[in-house]
Amino acid sequence: MPDTALTGPRGPKPKKRFSRNNIFLYGTLIVVSMYYLLPLYVMVVTSLKGMPEIRLGNVFGPPLEVTFQPWVKAWSEACTGLDCTGLSKGFWNSVQILIPSVVLSIAIASVNGYALSHWKFKGSEVFFTILILGAFIPYQTMLYPIVIMLREIGLMGDLGGLVLVHTVFGMPILTLLFRNYFASIPEELFKAARVDGAGFWRIYFQVMLPMALPIFVVAIILQVTGIWNDFLFGVIYTKPATYPMTVQLNNIVNSVQGIKEYNVNMAATLLTGLVPLVIYFASGKLFVRGIAAGAVKG
Amino acid sequence: MSYSVEIKQLDLAFGAVKVLQNLDLNINEGEFLVLLGSSGCGKSTLLNCIAGLLEVTDGQIHIKGKNVTWAEPSERGIGMVFQSYALYPQMTVKGNLSFGLKNAKLPKDEIEARVARAADILQIEPLLNRKPGALSGGQRQRVAIGRALVRDVDVFLFDEPLSNLDAKLRVDLRVELKRLHNQLQNTMIYVTHDQVEAMTLADRIAVMKGGAIMQLGTPDEIYNQPRNLYVADFIGSPSMNFLEGHLESGNFKVDDMVMPMTGYDFAAPQTADRPAVIGIRPEHVVTGELVKNAPLQFNVVVDLVEPMGSDTLVYAQLGQHIFRIRMDGQATVKAGETVAIGVDPSRASLFDKQTEDRL
Amino acid sequence: MSVVEDGALRGATGAKRPSRLFRNPMAKIASIPMILTAMVVFVGGTLWTVVHSFTGSKLLPKLNWVGFDQYERLWDTPRWLISISNLALYGICSLILTLTIGFILAALLDRKIRFESAFRTIFLYPFALSFVVTGLAWQWILNPDFGLQSLVQGWGWESFQFDPLNNPDIVMFGLLIAGIWQGSGLIMCIMLAGLRGIDEDIWKAARVDGIGTVKTYVRIVIPMMRPVFITSLVLIASGIIKLYDLVVAQTNGGPGISSEVPAKYVINYMFQAQNLGQGFAASTMMLCSVIIILIPWAYLEFGGRKNA
Numbered sequence: 001m002p003d004t005a006l007t008g009p010r011g012p013k014p015k016k017r018f019s020r021n022n023i024f025l026y027g028t029l030i031v032v033s034m035y036y037l038l039p040l041y042v043m044v045v046t047s048l049k050g051m052p053e054i055r056l057g058n059v060f061g062p063p064l065e066v067t068f069q070p071w072v073k074a075w076s077e078a079c080t081g082l083d084c085t086g087l088s089k090g091f092w093n094s095v096q097i098l099i100p101s102v103v104l105s106i107a108i109a110s111v112n113g114y115a116l117s118h119w120k121f122k123g124s125e126v127f128f129t130i131l132i133l134g135a136f137i138p139y140q141t142m143l144y145p146i147v148i149m150l151r152e153i154g155l156m157g158d159l160g161g162l163v164l165v166h167t168v169f170g171m172p173i174l175t176l177l178f179r180n181y182f183a184s185i186p187e188e189l190f191k192a193a194r195v196d197g198a199g200f201w202r203i204y205f206q207v208m209l210p211m212a213l214p215i216f217v218v219a220i221i222l223q224v225t226g227i228w229n230d231f232l233f234g235v236i237y238t239k240p241a242t243y244p245m246t247v248q249l250n251n252i253v254n255s256v257q258g259i260k261e262y263n264v265n266m267a268a269t270l271l272t273g274l275v276p277l278v279i280y281f282a283s284g285k286l287f288v289r290g291i292a293a294g295a296v297k298g
Numbered sequence: 299m300s301y302s303v304e305i306k307q308l309d310l311a312f313g314a315v316k317v318l319q320n321l322d323l324n325i326n327e328g329e330f331l332v333l334l335g336s337s338g339c340g341k342s343t344l345l346n347c348i349a350g351l352l353e354v355t356d357g358q359i360h361i362k363g364k365n366v367t368w369a370e371p372s373e374r375g376i377g378m379v380f381q382s383y384a385l386y387p388q389m390t391v392k393g394n395l396s397f398g399l400k401n402a403k404l405p406k407d408e409i410e411a412r413v414a415r416a417a418d419i420l421q422i423e424p425l426l427n428r429k430p431g432a433l434s435g436g437q438r439q440r441v442a443i444g445r446a447l448v449r450d451v452d453v454f455l456f457d458e459p460l461s462n463l464d465a466k467l468r469v470d471l472r473v474e475l476k477r478l479h480n481q482l483q484n485t486m487i488y489v490t491h492d493q494v495e496a497m498t499l500a501d502r503i504a505v506m507k508g509g510a511i512m513q514l515g516t517p518d519e520i521y522n523q524p525r526n527l528y529v530a531d532f533i534g535s536p537s538m539n540f541l542e543g544h545l546e547s548g549n550f551k552v553d554d555m556v557m558p559m560t561g562y563d564f565a566a567p568q569t570a571d572r573p574a575v576i577g578i579r580p581e582h583v584v585t586g587e588l589v590k591n592a593p594l595q596f597n598v599v600v601d602l603v604e605p606m607g608s609d610t611l612v613y614a615q616l617g618q619h620i621f622r623i624r625m626d627g628q629a630t631v632k633a634g635e636t637v638a639i640g641v642d643p644s645r646a647s648l649f650d651k652q653t654e655d656r657l
Numbered sequence: 658m659s660v661v662e663d664g665a666l667r668g669a670t671g672a673k674r675p676s677r678l679f680r681n682p683m684a685k686i687a688s689i690p691m692i693l694t695a696m697v698v699f700v701g702g703t704l705w706t707v708v709h710s711f712t713g714s715k716l717l718p719k720l721n722w723v724g725f726d727q728y729e730r731l732w733d734t735p736r737w738l739i740s741i742s743n744l745a746l747y748g749i750c751s752l753i754l755t756l757t758i759g760f761i762l763a764a765l766l767d768r769k770i771r772f773e774s775a776f777r778t779i780f781l782y783p784f785a786l787s788f789v790v791t792g793l794a795w796q797w798i799l800n801p802d803f804g805l806q807s808l809v810q811g812w813g814w815e816s817f818q819f820d821p822l823n824n825p826d827i828v829m830f831g832l833l834i835a836g837i838w839q840g841s842g843l844i845m846c847i848m849l850a851g852l853r854g855i856d857e858d859i860w861k862a863a864r865v866d867g868i869g870t871v872k873t874y875v876r877i878v879i880p881m882m883r884p885v886f887i888t889s890l891v892l893i894a895s896g897i898i899k900l901y902d903l904v905v906a907q908t909n910g911g912p913g914i915s916s917e918v919p920a921k922y923v924i925n926y927m928f929q930a931q932n933l934g935q936g937f938a939a940s941t942m943m944l945c946s947v948i949i950i951l952i953p954w955a956y957l958e959f960g961g962r963k964n965a
Contacts, residue, residue, distance in 0.1 A: 006306055011356040013368040029765055032758075033779045036838065039794040040782075046797065057811060059803050111687045119684030127692050134699030136951055138898055140923040140940035144709075144718070144933065145702035168694050175691060200683035229787030231902040236928060246789045250906050253793050266797060273790040280785035281778070288781070288846055351861050372867025384858035388880035397876075398866030445862070457858075 047071060047267035054262050070261070074268035079258070080240070080251045087268050090248030094228060094275075096159055097244055101166040102223045106216065109171055113178025114204050118190050128175070135172035143236060150237065157239040165233050170226065174219055181215040182208060214286075221283050222290040225276040245272050300363065302327045302485035303348060303453060308357035310340075310347060310509075317343050318509045321357070326501075328483045334496040335506035336532070341489045342457055344506070348487065349378050349455050362452055372398075374453075377446025381458040383438045385430040391441050392426040395448050409448075416447040419478070436467045443478070456488040460495065472498060493533055497521070505529045523647070527654040530577045530647055536611055536622050538577040542651065545574040550648065552576070553617045557594050561644035565656055573651035580611065580624040584640040592640020598623075600635045612637070703944065710937035718933055727938035737939065740917045747829050747836070747918070748897045754837050755893050756886065759844030764874060766845070767852045777849070781842035788839065792906030795835035796822060822908055825915035832916060836903055840896065844889050851885030852878070887957060894950050898943060919943050 042059055047070050049063040076086040083089075116128055146165060147156060155161030185208065193203045234244040243251070249272045253265045280287050303325040310318040317340050325331050333341040346352040348359060350371035358367045366374045385394050395416060399409045417423045420440045430438055439459055446454050459475075460468045476499055479486055490496055496503050497517045505512045505520060505528075513525040524530035530538050543552030550557040557576070584592050598614035598621060605627070612623040612631055623639060631637060648657040713723040731737050762780055766773050783791065798804045801820040809817040821831030855878055863873040879886075901920035908916045919939060927936030 006358050008358065008365045009368045010307075010358045011309075011367070012353045025765060025768060025770060029762075029770070029776055032762065033776060036779050036783060036842070039791075039798060039838065042798055043794050054803060057803055057807050059798065059800070059805075060808060108690045112691045115684040115687040116691075119681050119687075121681060121684055121688075124684075124688060127688065127695050130700060131691055131695040134695055136895055136947055137699060137703055138920070138940065138943040138947055140920055140936075141706045141944050142698060142702040143924070143940075144927055144936070145705045146698065148718075149698075167690075168698050171691060171694050200681065200687070225785055229789075231787065231789050231905070232924075236924070246787050246902075249793070250789050253796075254906070254909060262797060262800075262803070265793065269790050269793045273786045276785040276787070277782065280782055284778075287785070346861075349861070349865060351864060370867070371861075371864045376865065378862070378865045380858040380862060382856050382858045384856060384862040386859070386862075386877050388877070398868065401866065401868050401872070445866075449866075 043266045043270050047263055047270055049263050051261060051263060070263035070267040073264045074271055078252045078264055078268060080248055080255065087245060087248060087252065087271055090243055090245035093159070093242055094245040097162050097166070098224065098227050101163045101227050102220060104163060105167040105170040105174055105223055106219050108167060109174030109219070110178045110212070110216070111204060113175050114182050114208055116175065116179045117182035119200065128179070131172050132176060139169070139232060156237065157242065159238070159242050162233060162237045165237055166227050166230070170223055173222070177215060177219055181212060185211060217286055218290040221279055221287055224279055228275050300327055301325060302329065302362065303487065304360040305348070306358040306360070308347065308359070309355045310343060310352065311355045316509065318347070321509070321511065323504065323511065323514070325485060325487065328485055330479050330486045330488065330499055330501045332496040332500035332503045333487065333489045333506055334491070334493060334503050336491055339506040340509040341506050345455050345457055345487060345489045349376055350374050375451045376453045376455055377449040377451045378455040379442045379446050379457065379459045381461050383430070383442045385438055385441055387430050390427050390429055391422065394430070394441060395444050398445070399448060412448040412450060416444040419447065419481070420444050435463050436471055439463065439471060452485055454484055454486045456486065458489055458491070475499060493535070505532060523656065525656050527575060527649045530649070534579055536580050536624065538579050539621050541576050541619055543574060543576065544571065545569065545648065545657070546571050550574065550576050555617060557643060559643045559648065561593065561642070562646065562648065563644065569657050574657060575649045575651055577647040577649065578641055580622040582642065582645045583623045585623065585625055585637060589638045589640040592642055594641040594643065596639050596641070597636055598639055600631050600633050600637055602633060603631055706937050707941050710934065710941045712934055714933040714937070716931045716933070723934070727934045731935060731938050731942065736914050736917055737922055739914055740919045740922045743829055743916060744897065744900065744918050747833060747900065748894070750833050751836055751897055752890065752893055755841050755844050756889060758837065758841045759889065760848050762845040763848035763852055766849055780845050783839045784842045786839065788902035789906040791835050791839045792903045795831070795838070796907045799831055823912055825912050828908060828912065828916040832903060832907055835907060840893070844893065847889055848885060851882045855881060887954065891950070891954050895947065898947055
């Protein structure tokens with residue numbers, strides 16, 4: 001067809017770059033972003049200032065003179081009561097709690113989720129439903145019976161006891177996560193393995209595990225952030241020598257003795273938040289998947 | 299001259315990907331036009347451009363003589379029916395039909411009248427107070443058509459409206475759509491990948507590929523005189539037989555066979571010799587008594603037989619090539635038999651091997 | 658069902674059919690931790706606590722029955738009453754604000770904007786942080802001498818007063834600001850997933866019908882997202898009842914007892930005041946409130962499904 005000249009409107013409708021809609025849209029998002037970013041920013045700048053500068057006021061101003069002294073102090077000198085060894089102790093406690101808790105809870109829940117999806121037995125669904133409903137029971141109603149149980153097996157106040165508690169309370173969501181994932185693996189694959197003579201463990205290790213790597217990553221993210229951030233169980237089932245980092249942080253910052261060193265407090269707070277933050281920024285979409293999985297519990 | 303919808307030099311690109319390129323299409327008043335093509339050919343994209351749901355990159359769209367390139371979908375005088383029905387699930391059927399009208403602040407009795415008329419035409423009066431969740435697929439699609447109907451517009455757009463229905467219902471609703479068009483005489487633009495829908499419903503079919511229209515014509519033209527190899531191959535089931543050979547002074551030579559093309563309607567009177575492809579539809583091959591009268595006759599060896607009830611599809615060996623022949627459902631041929639077949643060059647199609655265009 | 662009837666297979670070969678209990682034993686062994694957790698810790702522990710809430714246990718749990726005494730005392734204790742009313746205030750505000758903010762942010766992000774993933778990352782990162790970190794960060798920002806209040810006063814608005822952490826009347830709002838900061842990103846994420854699940858054709862149909870964006874959200878999209886809203890609601894509500902760490906870190910229940918919450922009451926009575934009976938009674942009340950929330954939800958979610 002001949003390229004006749006077109007008259008009147010053609011092509012895309014011309015748009016103003018700064019239409020009222022766009023100003024409203026991006027304006028709102030930017031203002032809200034500031035609310036979300038503010039605390040992180042304030043923590044960072046405060047932790048880099050010296051105390052004299054903080055006393056001058058202006059919590060939001062950037063540090064005039066950057067000092068890393070508060071970070072050093074928070075890590076190795078800050079006092080909990082009379083013990084002045086810094087947050088490092090809590091950090092290592094948390095690491096010692098974290099690693100076995102994550103390994104144990106995921107190992108148990110993945111095998112259990114696999115059994116619940118492909119090896120159902122009479123009553124398995126009932127127990128599973130009770131487990132999921134249990135996730136909604138306030139922890140407070142179970143705190144004291146667990147104290148008694150831990151005392152019975154001699155783990156009260158011990159890191160091992162806390163590992164057990166994390167395994168128990170991580171079980172509902174992790175089991176759900178793995179059960180749903182394994183249930184989505186085609187039944188035919190499982191049957192084919194059965195016909196080939198593979199049993200419970202062989203199918204788990206050779207067929208299911210290699211296919212389940214992404215869900216293991218999701219579970220690890222979920223557990224690492226959850227256990228690292230725990231405060232309640234830490235404060236109840238451990239003693240001062242074995243306090244996890246969150247509990248020690250709270251004790252340092254909210255201690256009534258001595259002068260308040262806000263810069264050290266903020267450095268300590270940032271240090272405690274660093275592990276989950278690094279995981280969050282490094283994992284991106286998988287973190288969202290993990291919490292989405294957590295969101296559909298029940 | 300009044301076209302209902304005119305598309306002029308339309309371009310559409312998503313970033314660097316050009317989906318539609320310099321596309322021109324005029325659609326007549328009251329015409330049923332089908333945009334046909336496999337997925338990704340740009341047919342739905344074109345429909346969304348006409349509706350104003352996608353912004354064009356260049357070119358114009360006119361509806362009813364008005365340039366609507368920059369107009370909102372609701373201002374274009376169109377109604378649209380979607381593949382997934384897209385009914386508002388929380389509203390009753392009546393609510394679905396009237397929601398847009400209420401929003402446009404039409405008087406109440408006018409809304410009532412339009413809903414009643416649409417419900418009458420589509421026979422959905424008993425469903426008016428139900429919610430979409432309680433309807434069957436066919437009923438839902440009828441309501442979706444009703445929602446386009448109440449808008450009282452000149453142009454209806456259908457985006458694969460029958461694809462989500464099961465086979466039997468699809469045939470029923472197809473017939474109803476045809477009836478609806480006969481009754482309303484509106485312009486309808488219908489997107490589908492189903493050639494049976496296209497052939498049965500359309501006044502004209504636009505076969506699309508790669509964002510361009512390959513051929514625009516009546517179903518008869520598309521079927522009997524495909525303009526190029528793509529259209530020939532795409533239309534018809536089972537698809538056309540193609541044999542590669544040479545056109546030499548009016549004869550088509552393939553291997554050691556010579557087919558005089560007497561009676562073939564060449565596009566240009568003097569067609570030079572060149573490599574070419576001949577296309578013969580399986581249903582245009584005659585067998586049995588009729589072979590005697592056919593201008594071209596061959597003997598083929600049956601390779602495989604697929605009885606399908608109403609007819610029988612035979613795969614036969616013609617020289618080096620597998621040749622599909624559609625025979626009567628009662629035909630009793632067996633693999634290994636030799637069968638005589640006849641072909642009429644006037645019903646065949648010849649294509650240039652290089653350009654793939656019809657000769 | 659994925660039960661493989663291996664008993665039947667063995668029966669065919671003539672071997673003795675094993676009893677039901679010992680069929681696929683490995684699956685049962687693998688489920689023992691779950692069964693123990695569900696039955697011993699969750700069911701057993703909860704029942705134990707409920708039973709002991711009717712005793713006069715002090716330092717150690719004892720079965721000396723006192724009937725409803727603990728509950729009577731509980732509802733006579735000002736600290737518990739304050740805890741309950743604080744939780745109610747915090748809960749209602751948090752529910753409304755988190756749902757609203759979560760939905761609006763999700764809707765804004767769903768408008769095909771640029772830098773979507775950057776904004777999403779910003780809104781969600783607080784959720785990765787613990788309540789302790791959240792509470793301490795906001796404690797510092799709300800510090801009257803150095804934080805927000807002094808900043809605004811420094812701008813020349815000398816009479817500006819915003820000191821929630823030292824003002825019993827508004828201390829719960831200080832907690833609320835921090836709680837919403839931490840939790841609304843999650844709800845935004847869930848809402849965004851819900852919005853993305855809405856059929857694109859619905860939006861197209863609404864545009865052809867000439868319905869504006871806001872009206873499409875209010876009249877069509879939000880009603881379609883009912884399940885997402887209910888999930889969010891349950892999620893927020895179960896989080897609110899557990900509210901503990903944030904209070905301990907940010908205000909430690911102060912000033913005075915003006916920001917006490919039930920979870921903290923329970924733990925104080927159980928582990929500091931050595932009045933176990935009170936703690937058990939208070940935790941049983943918490944359990945009751947969860948059941949009150951859960952039953953209508955379970956009814957909506959699972960009872961309604963049968964009718965549909």
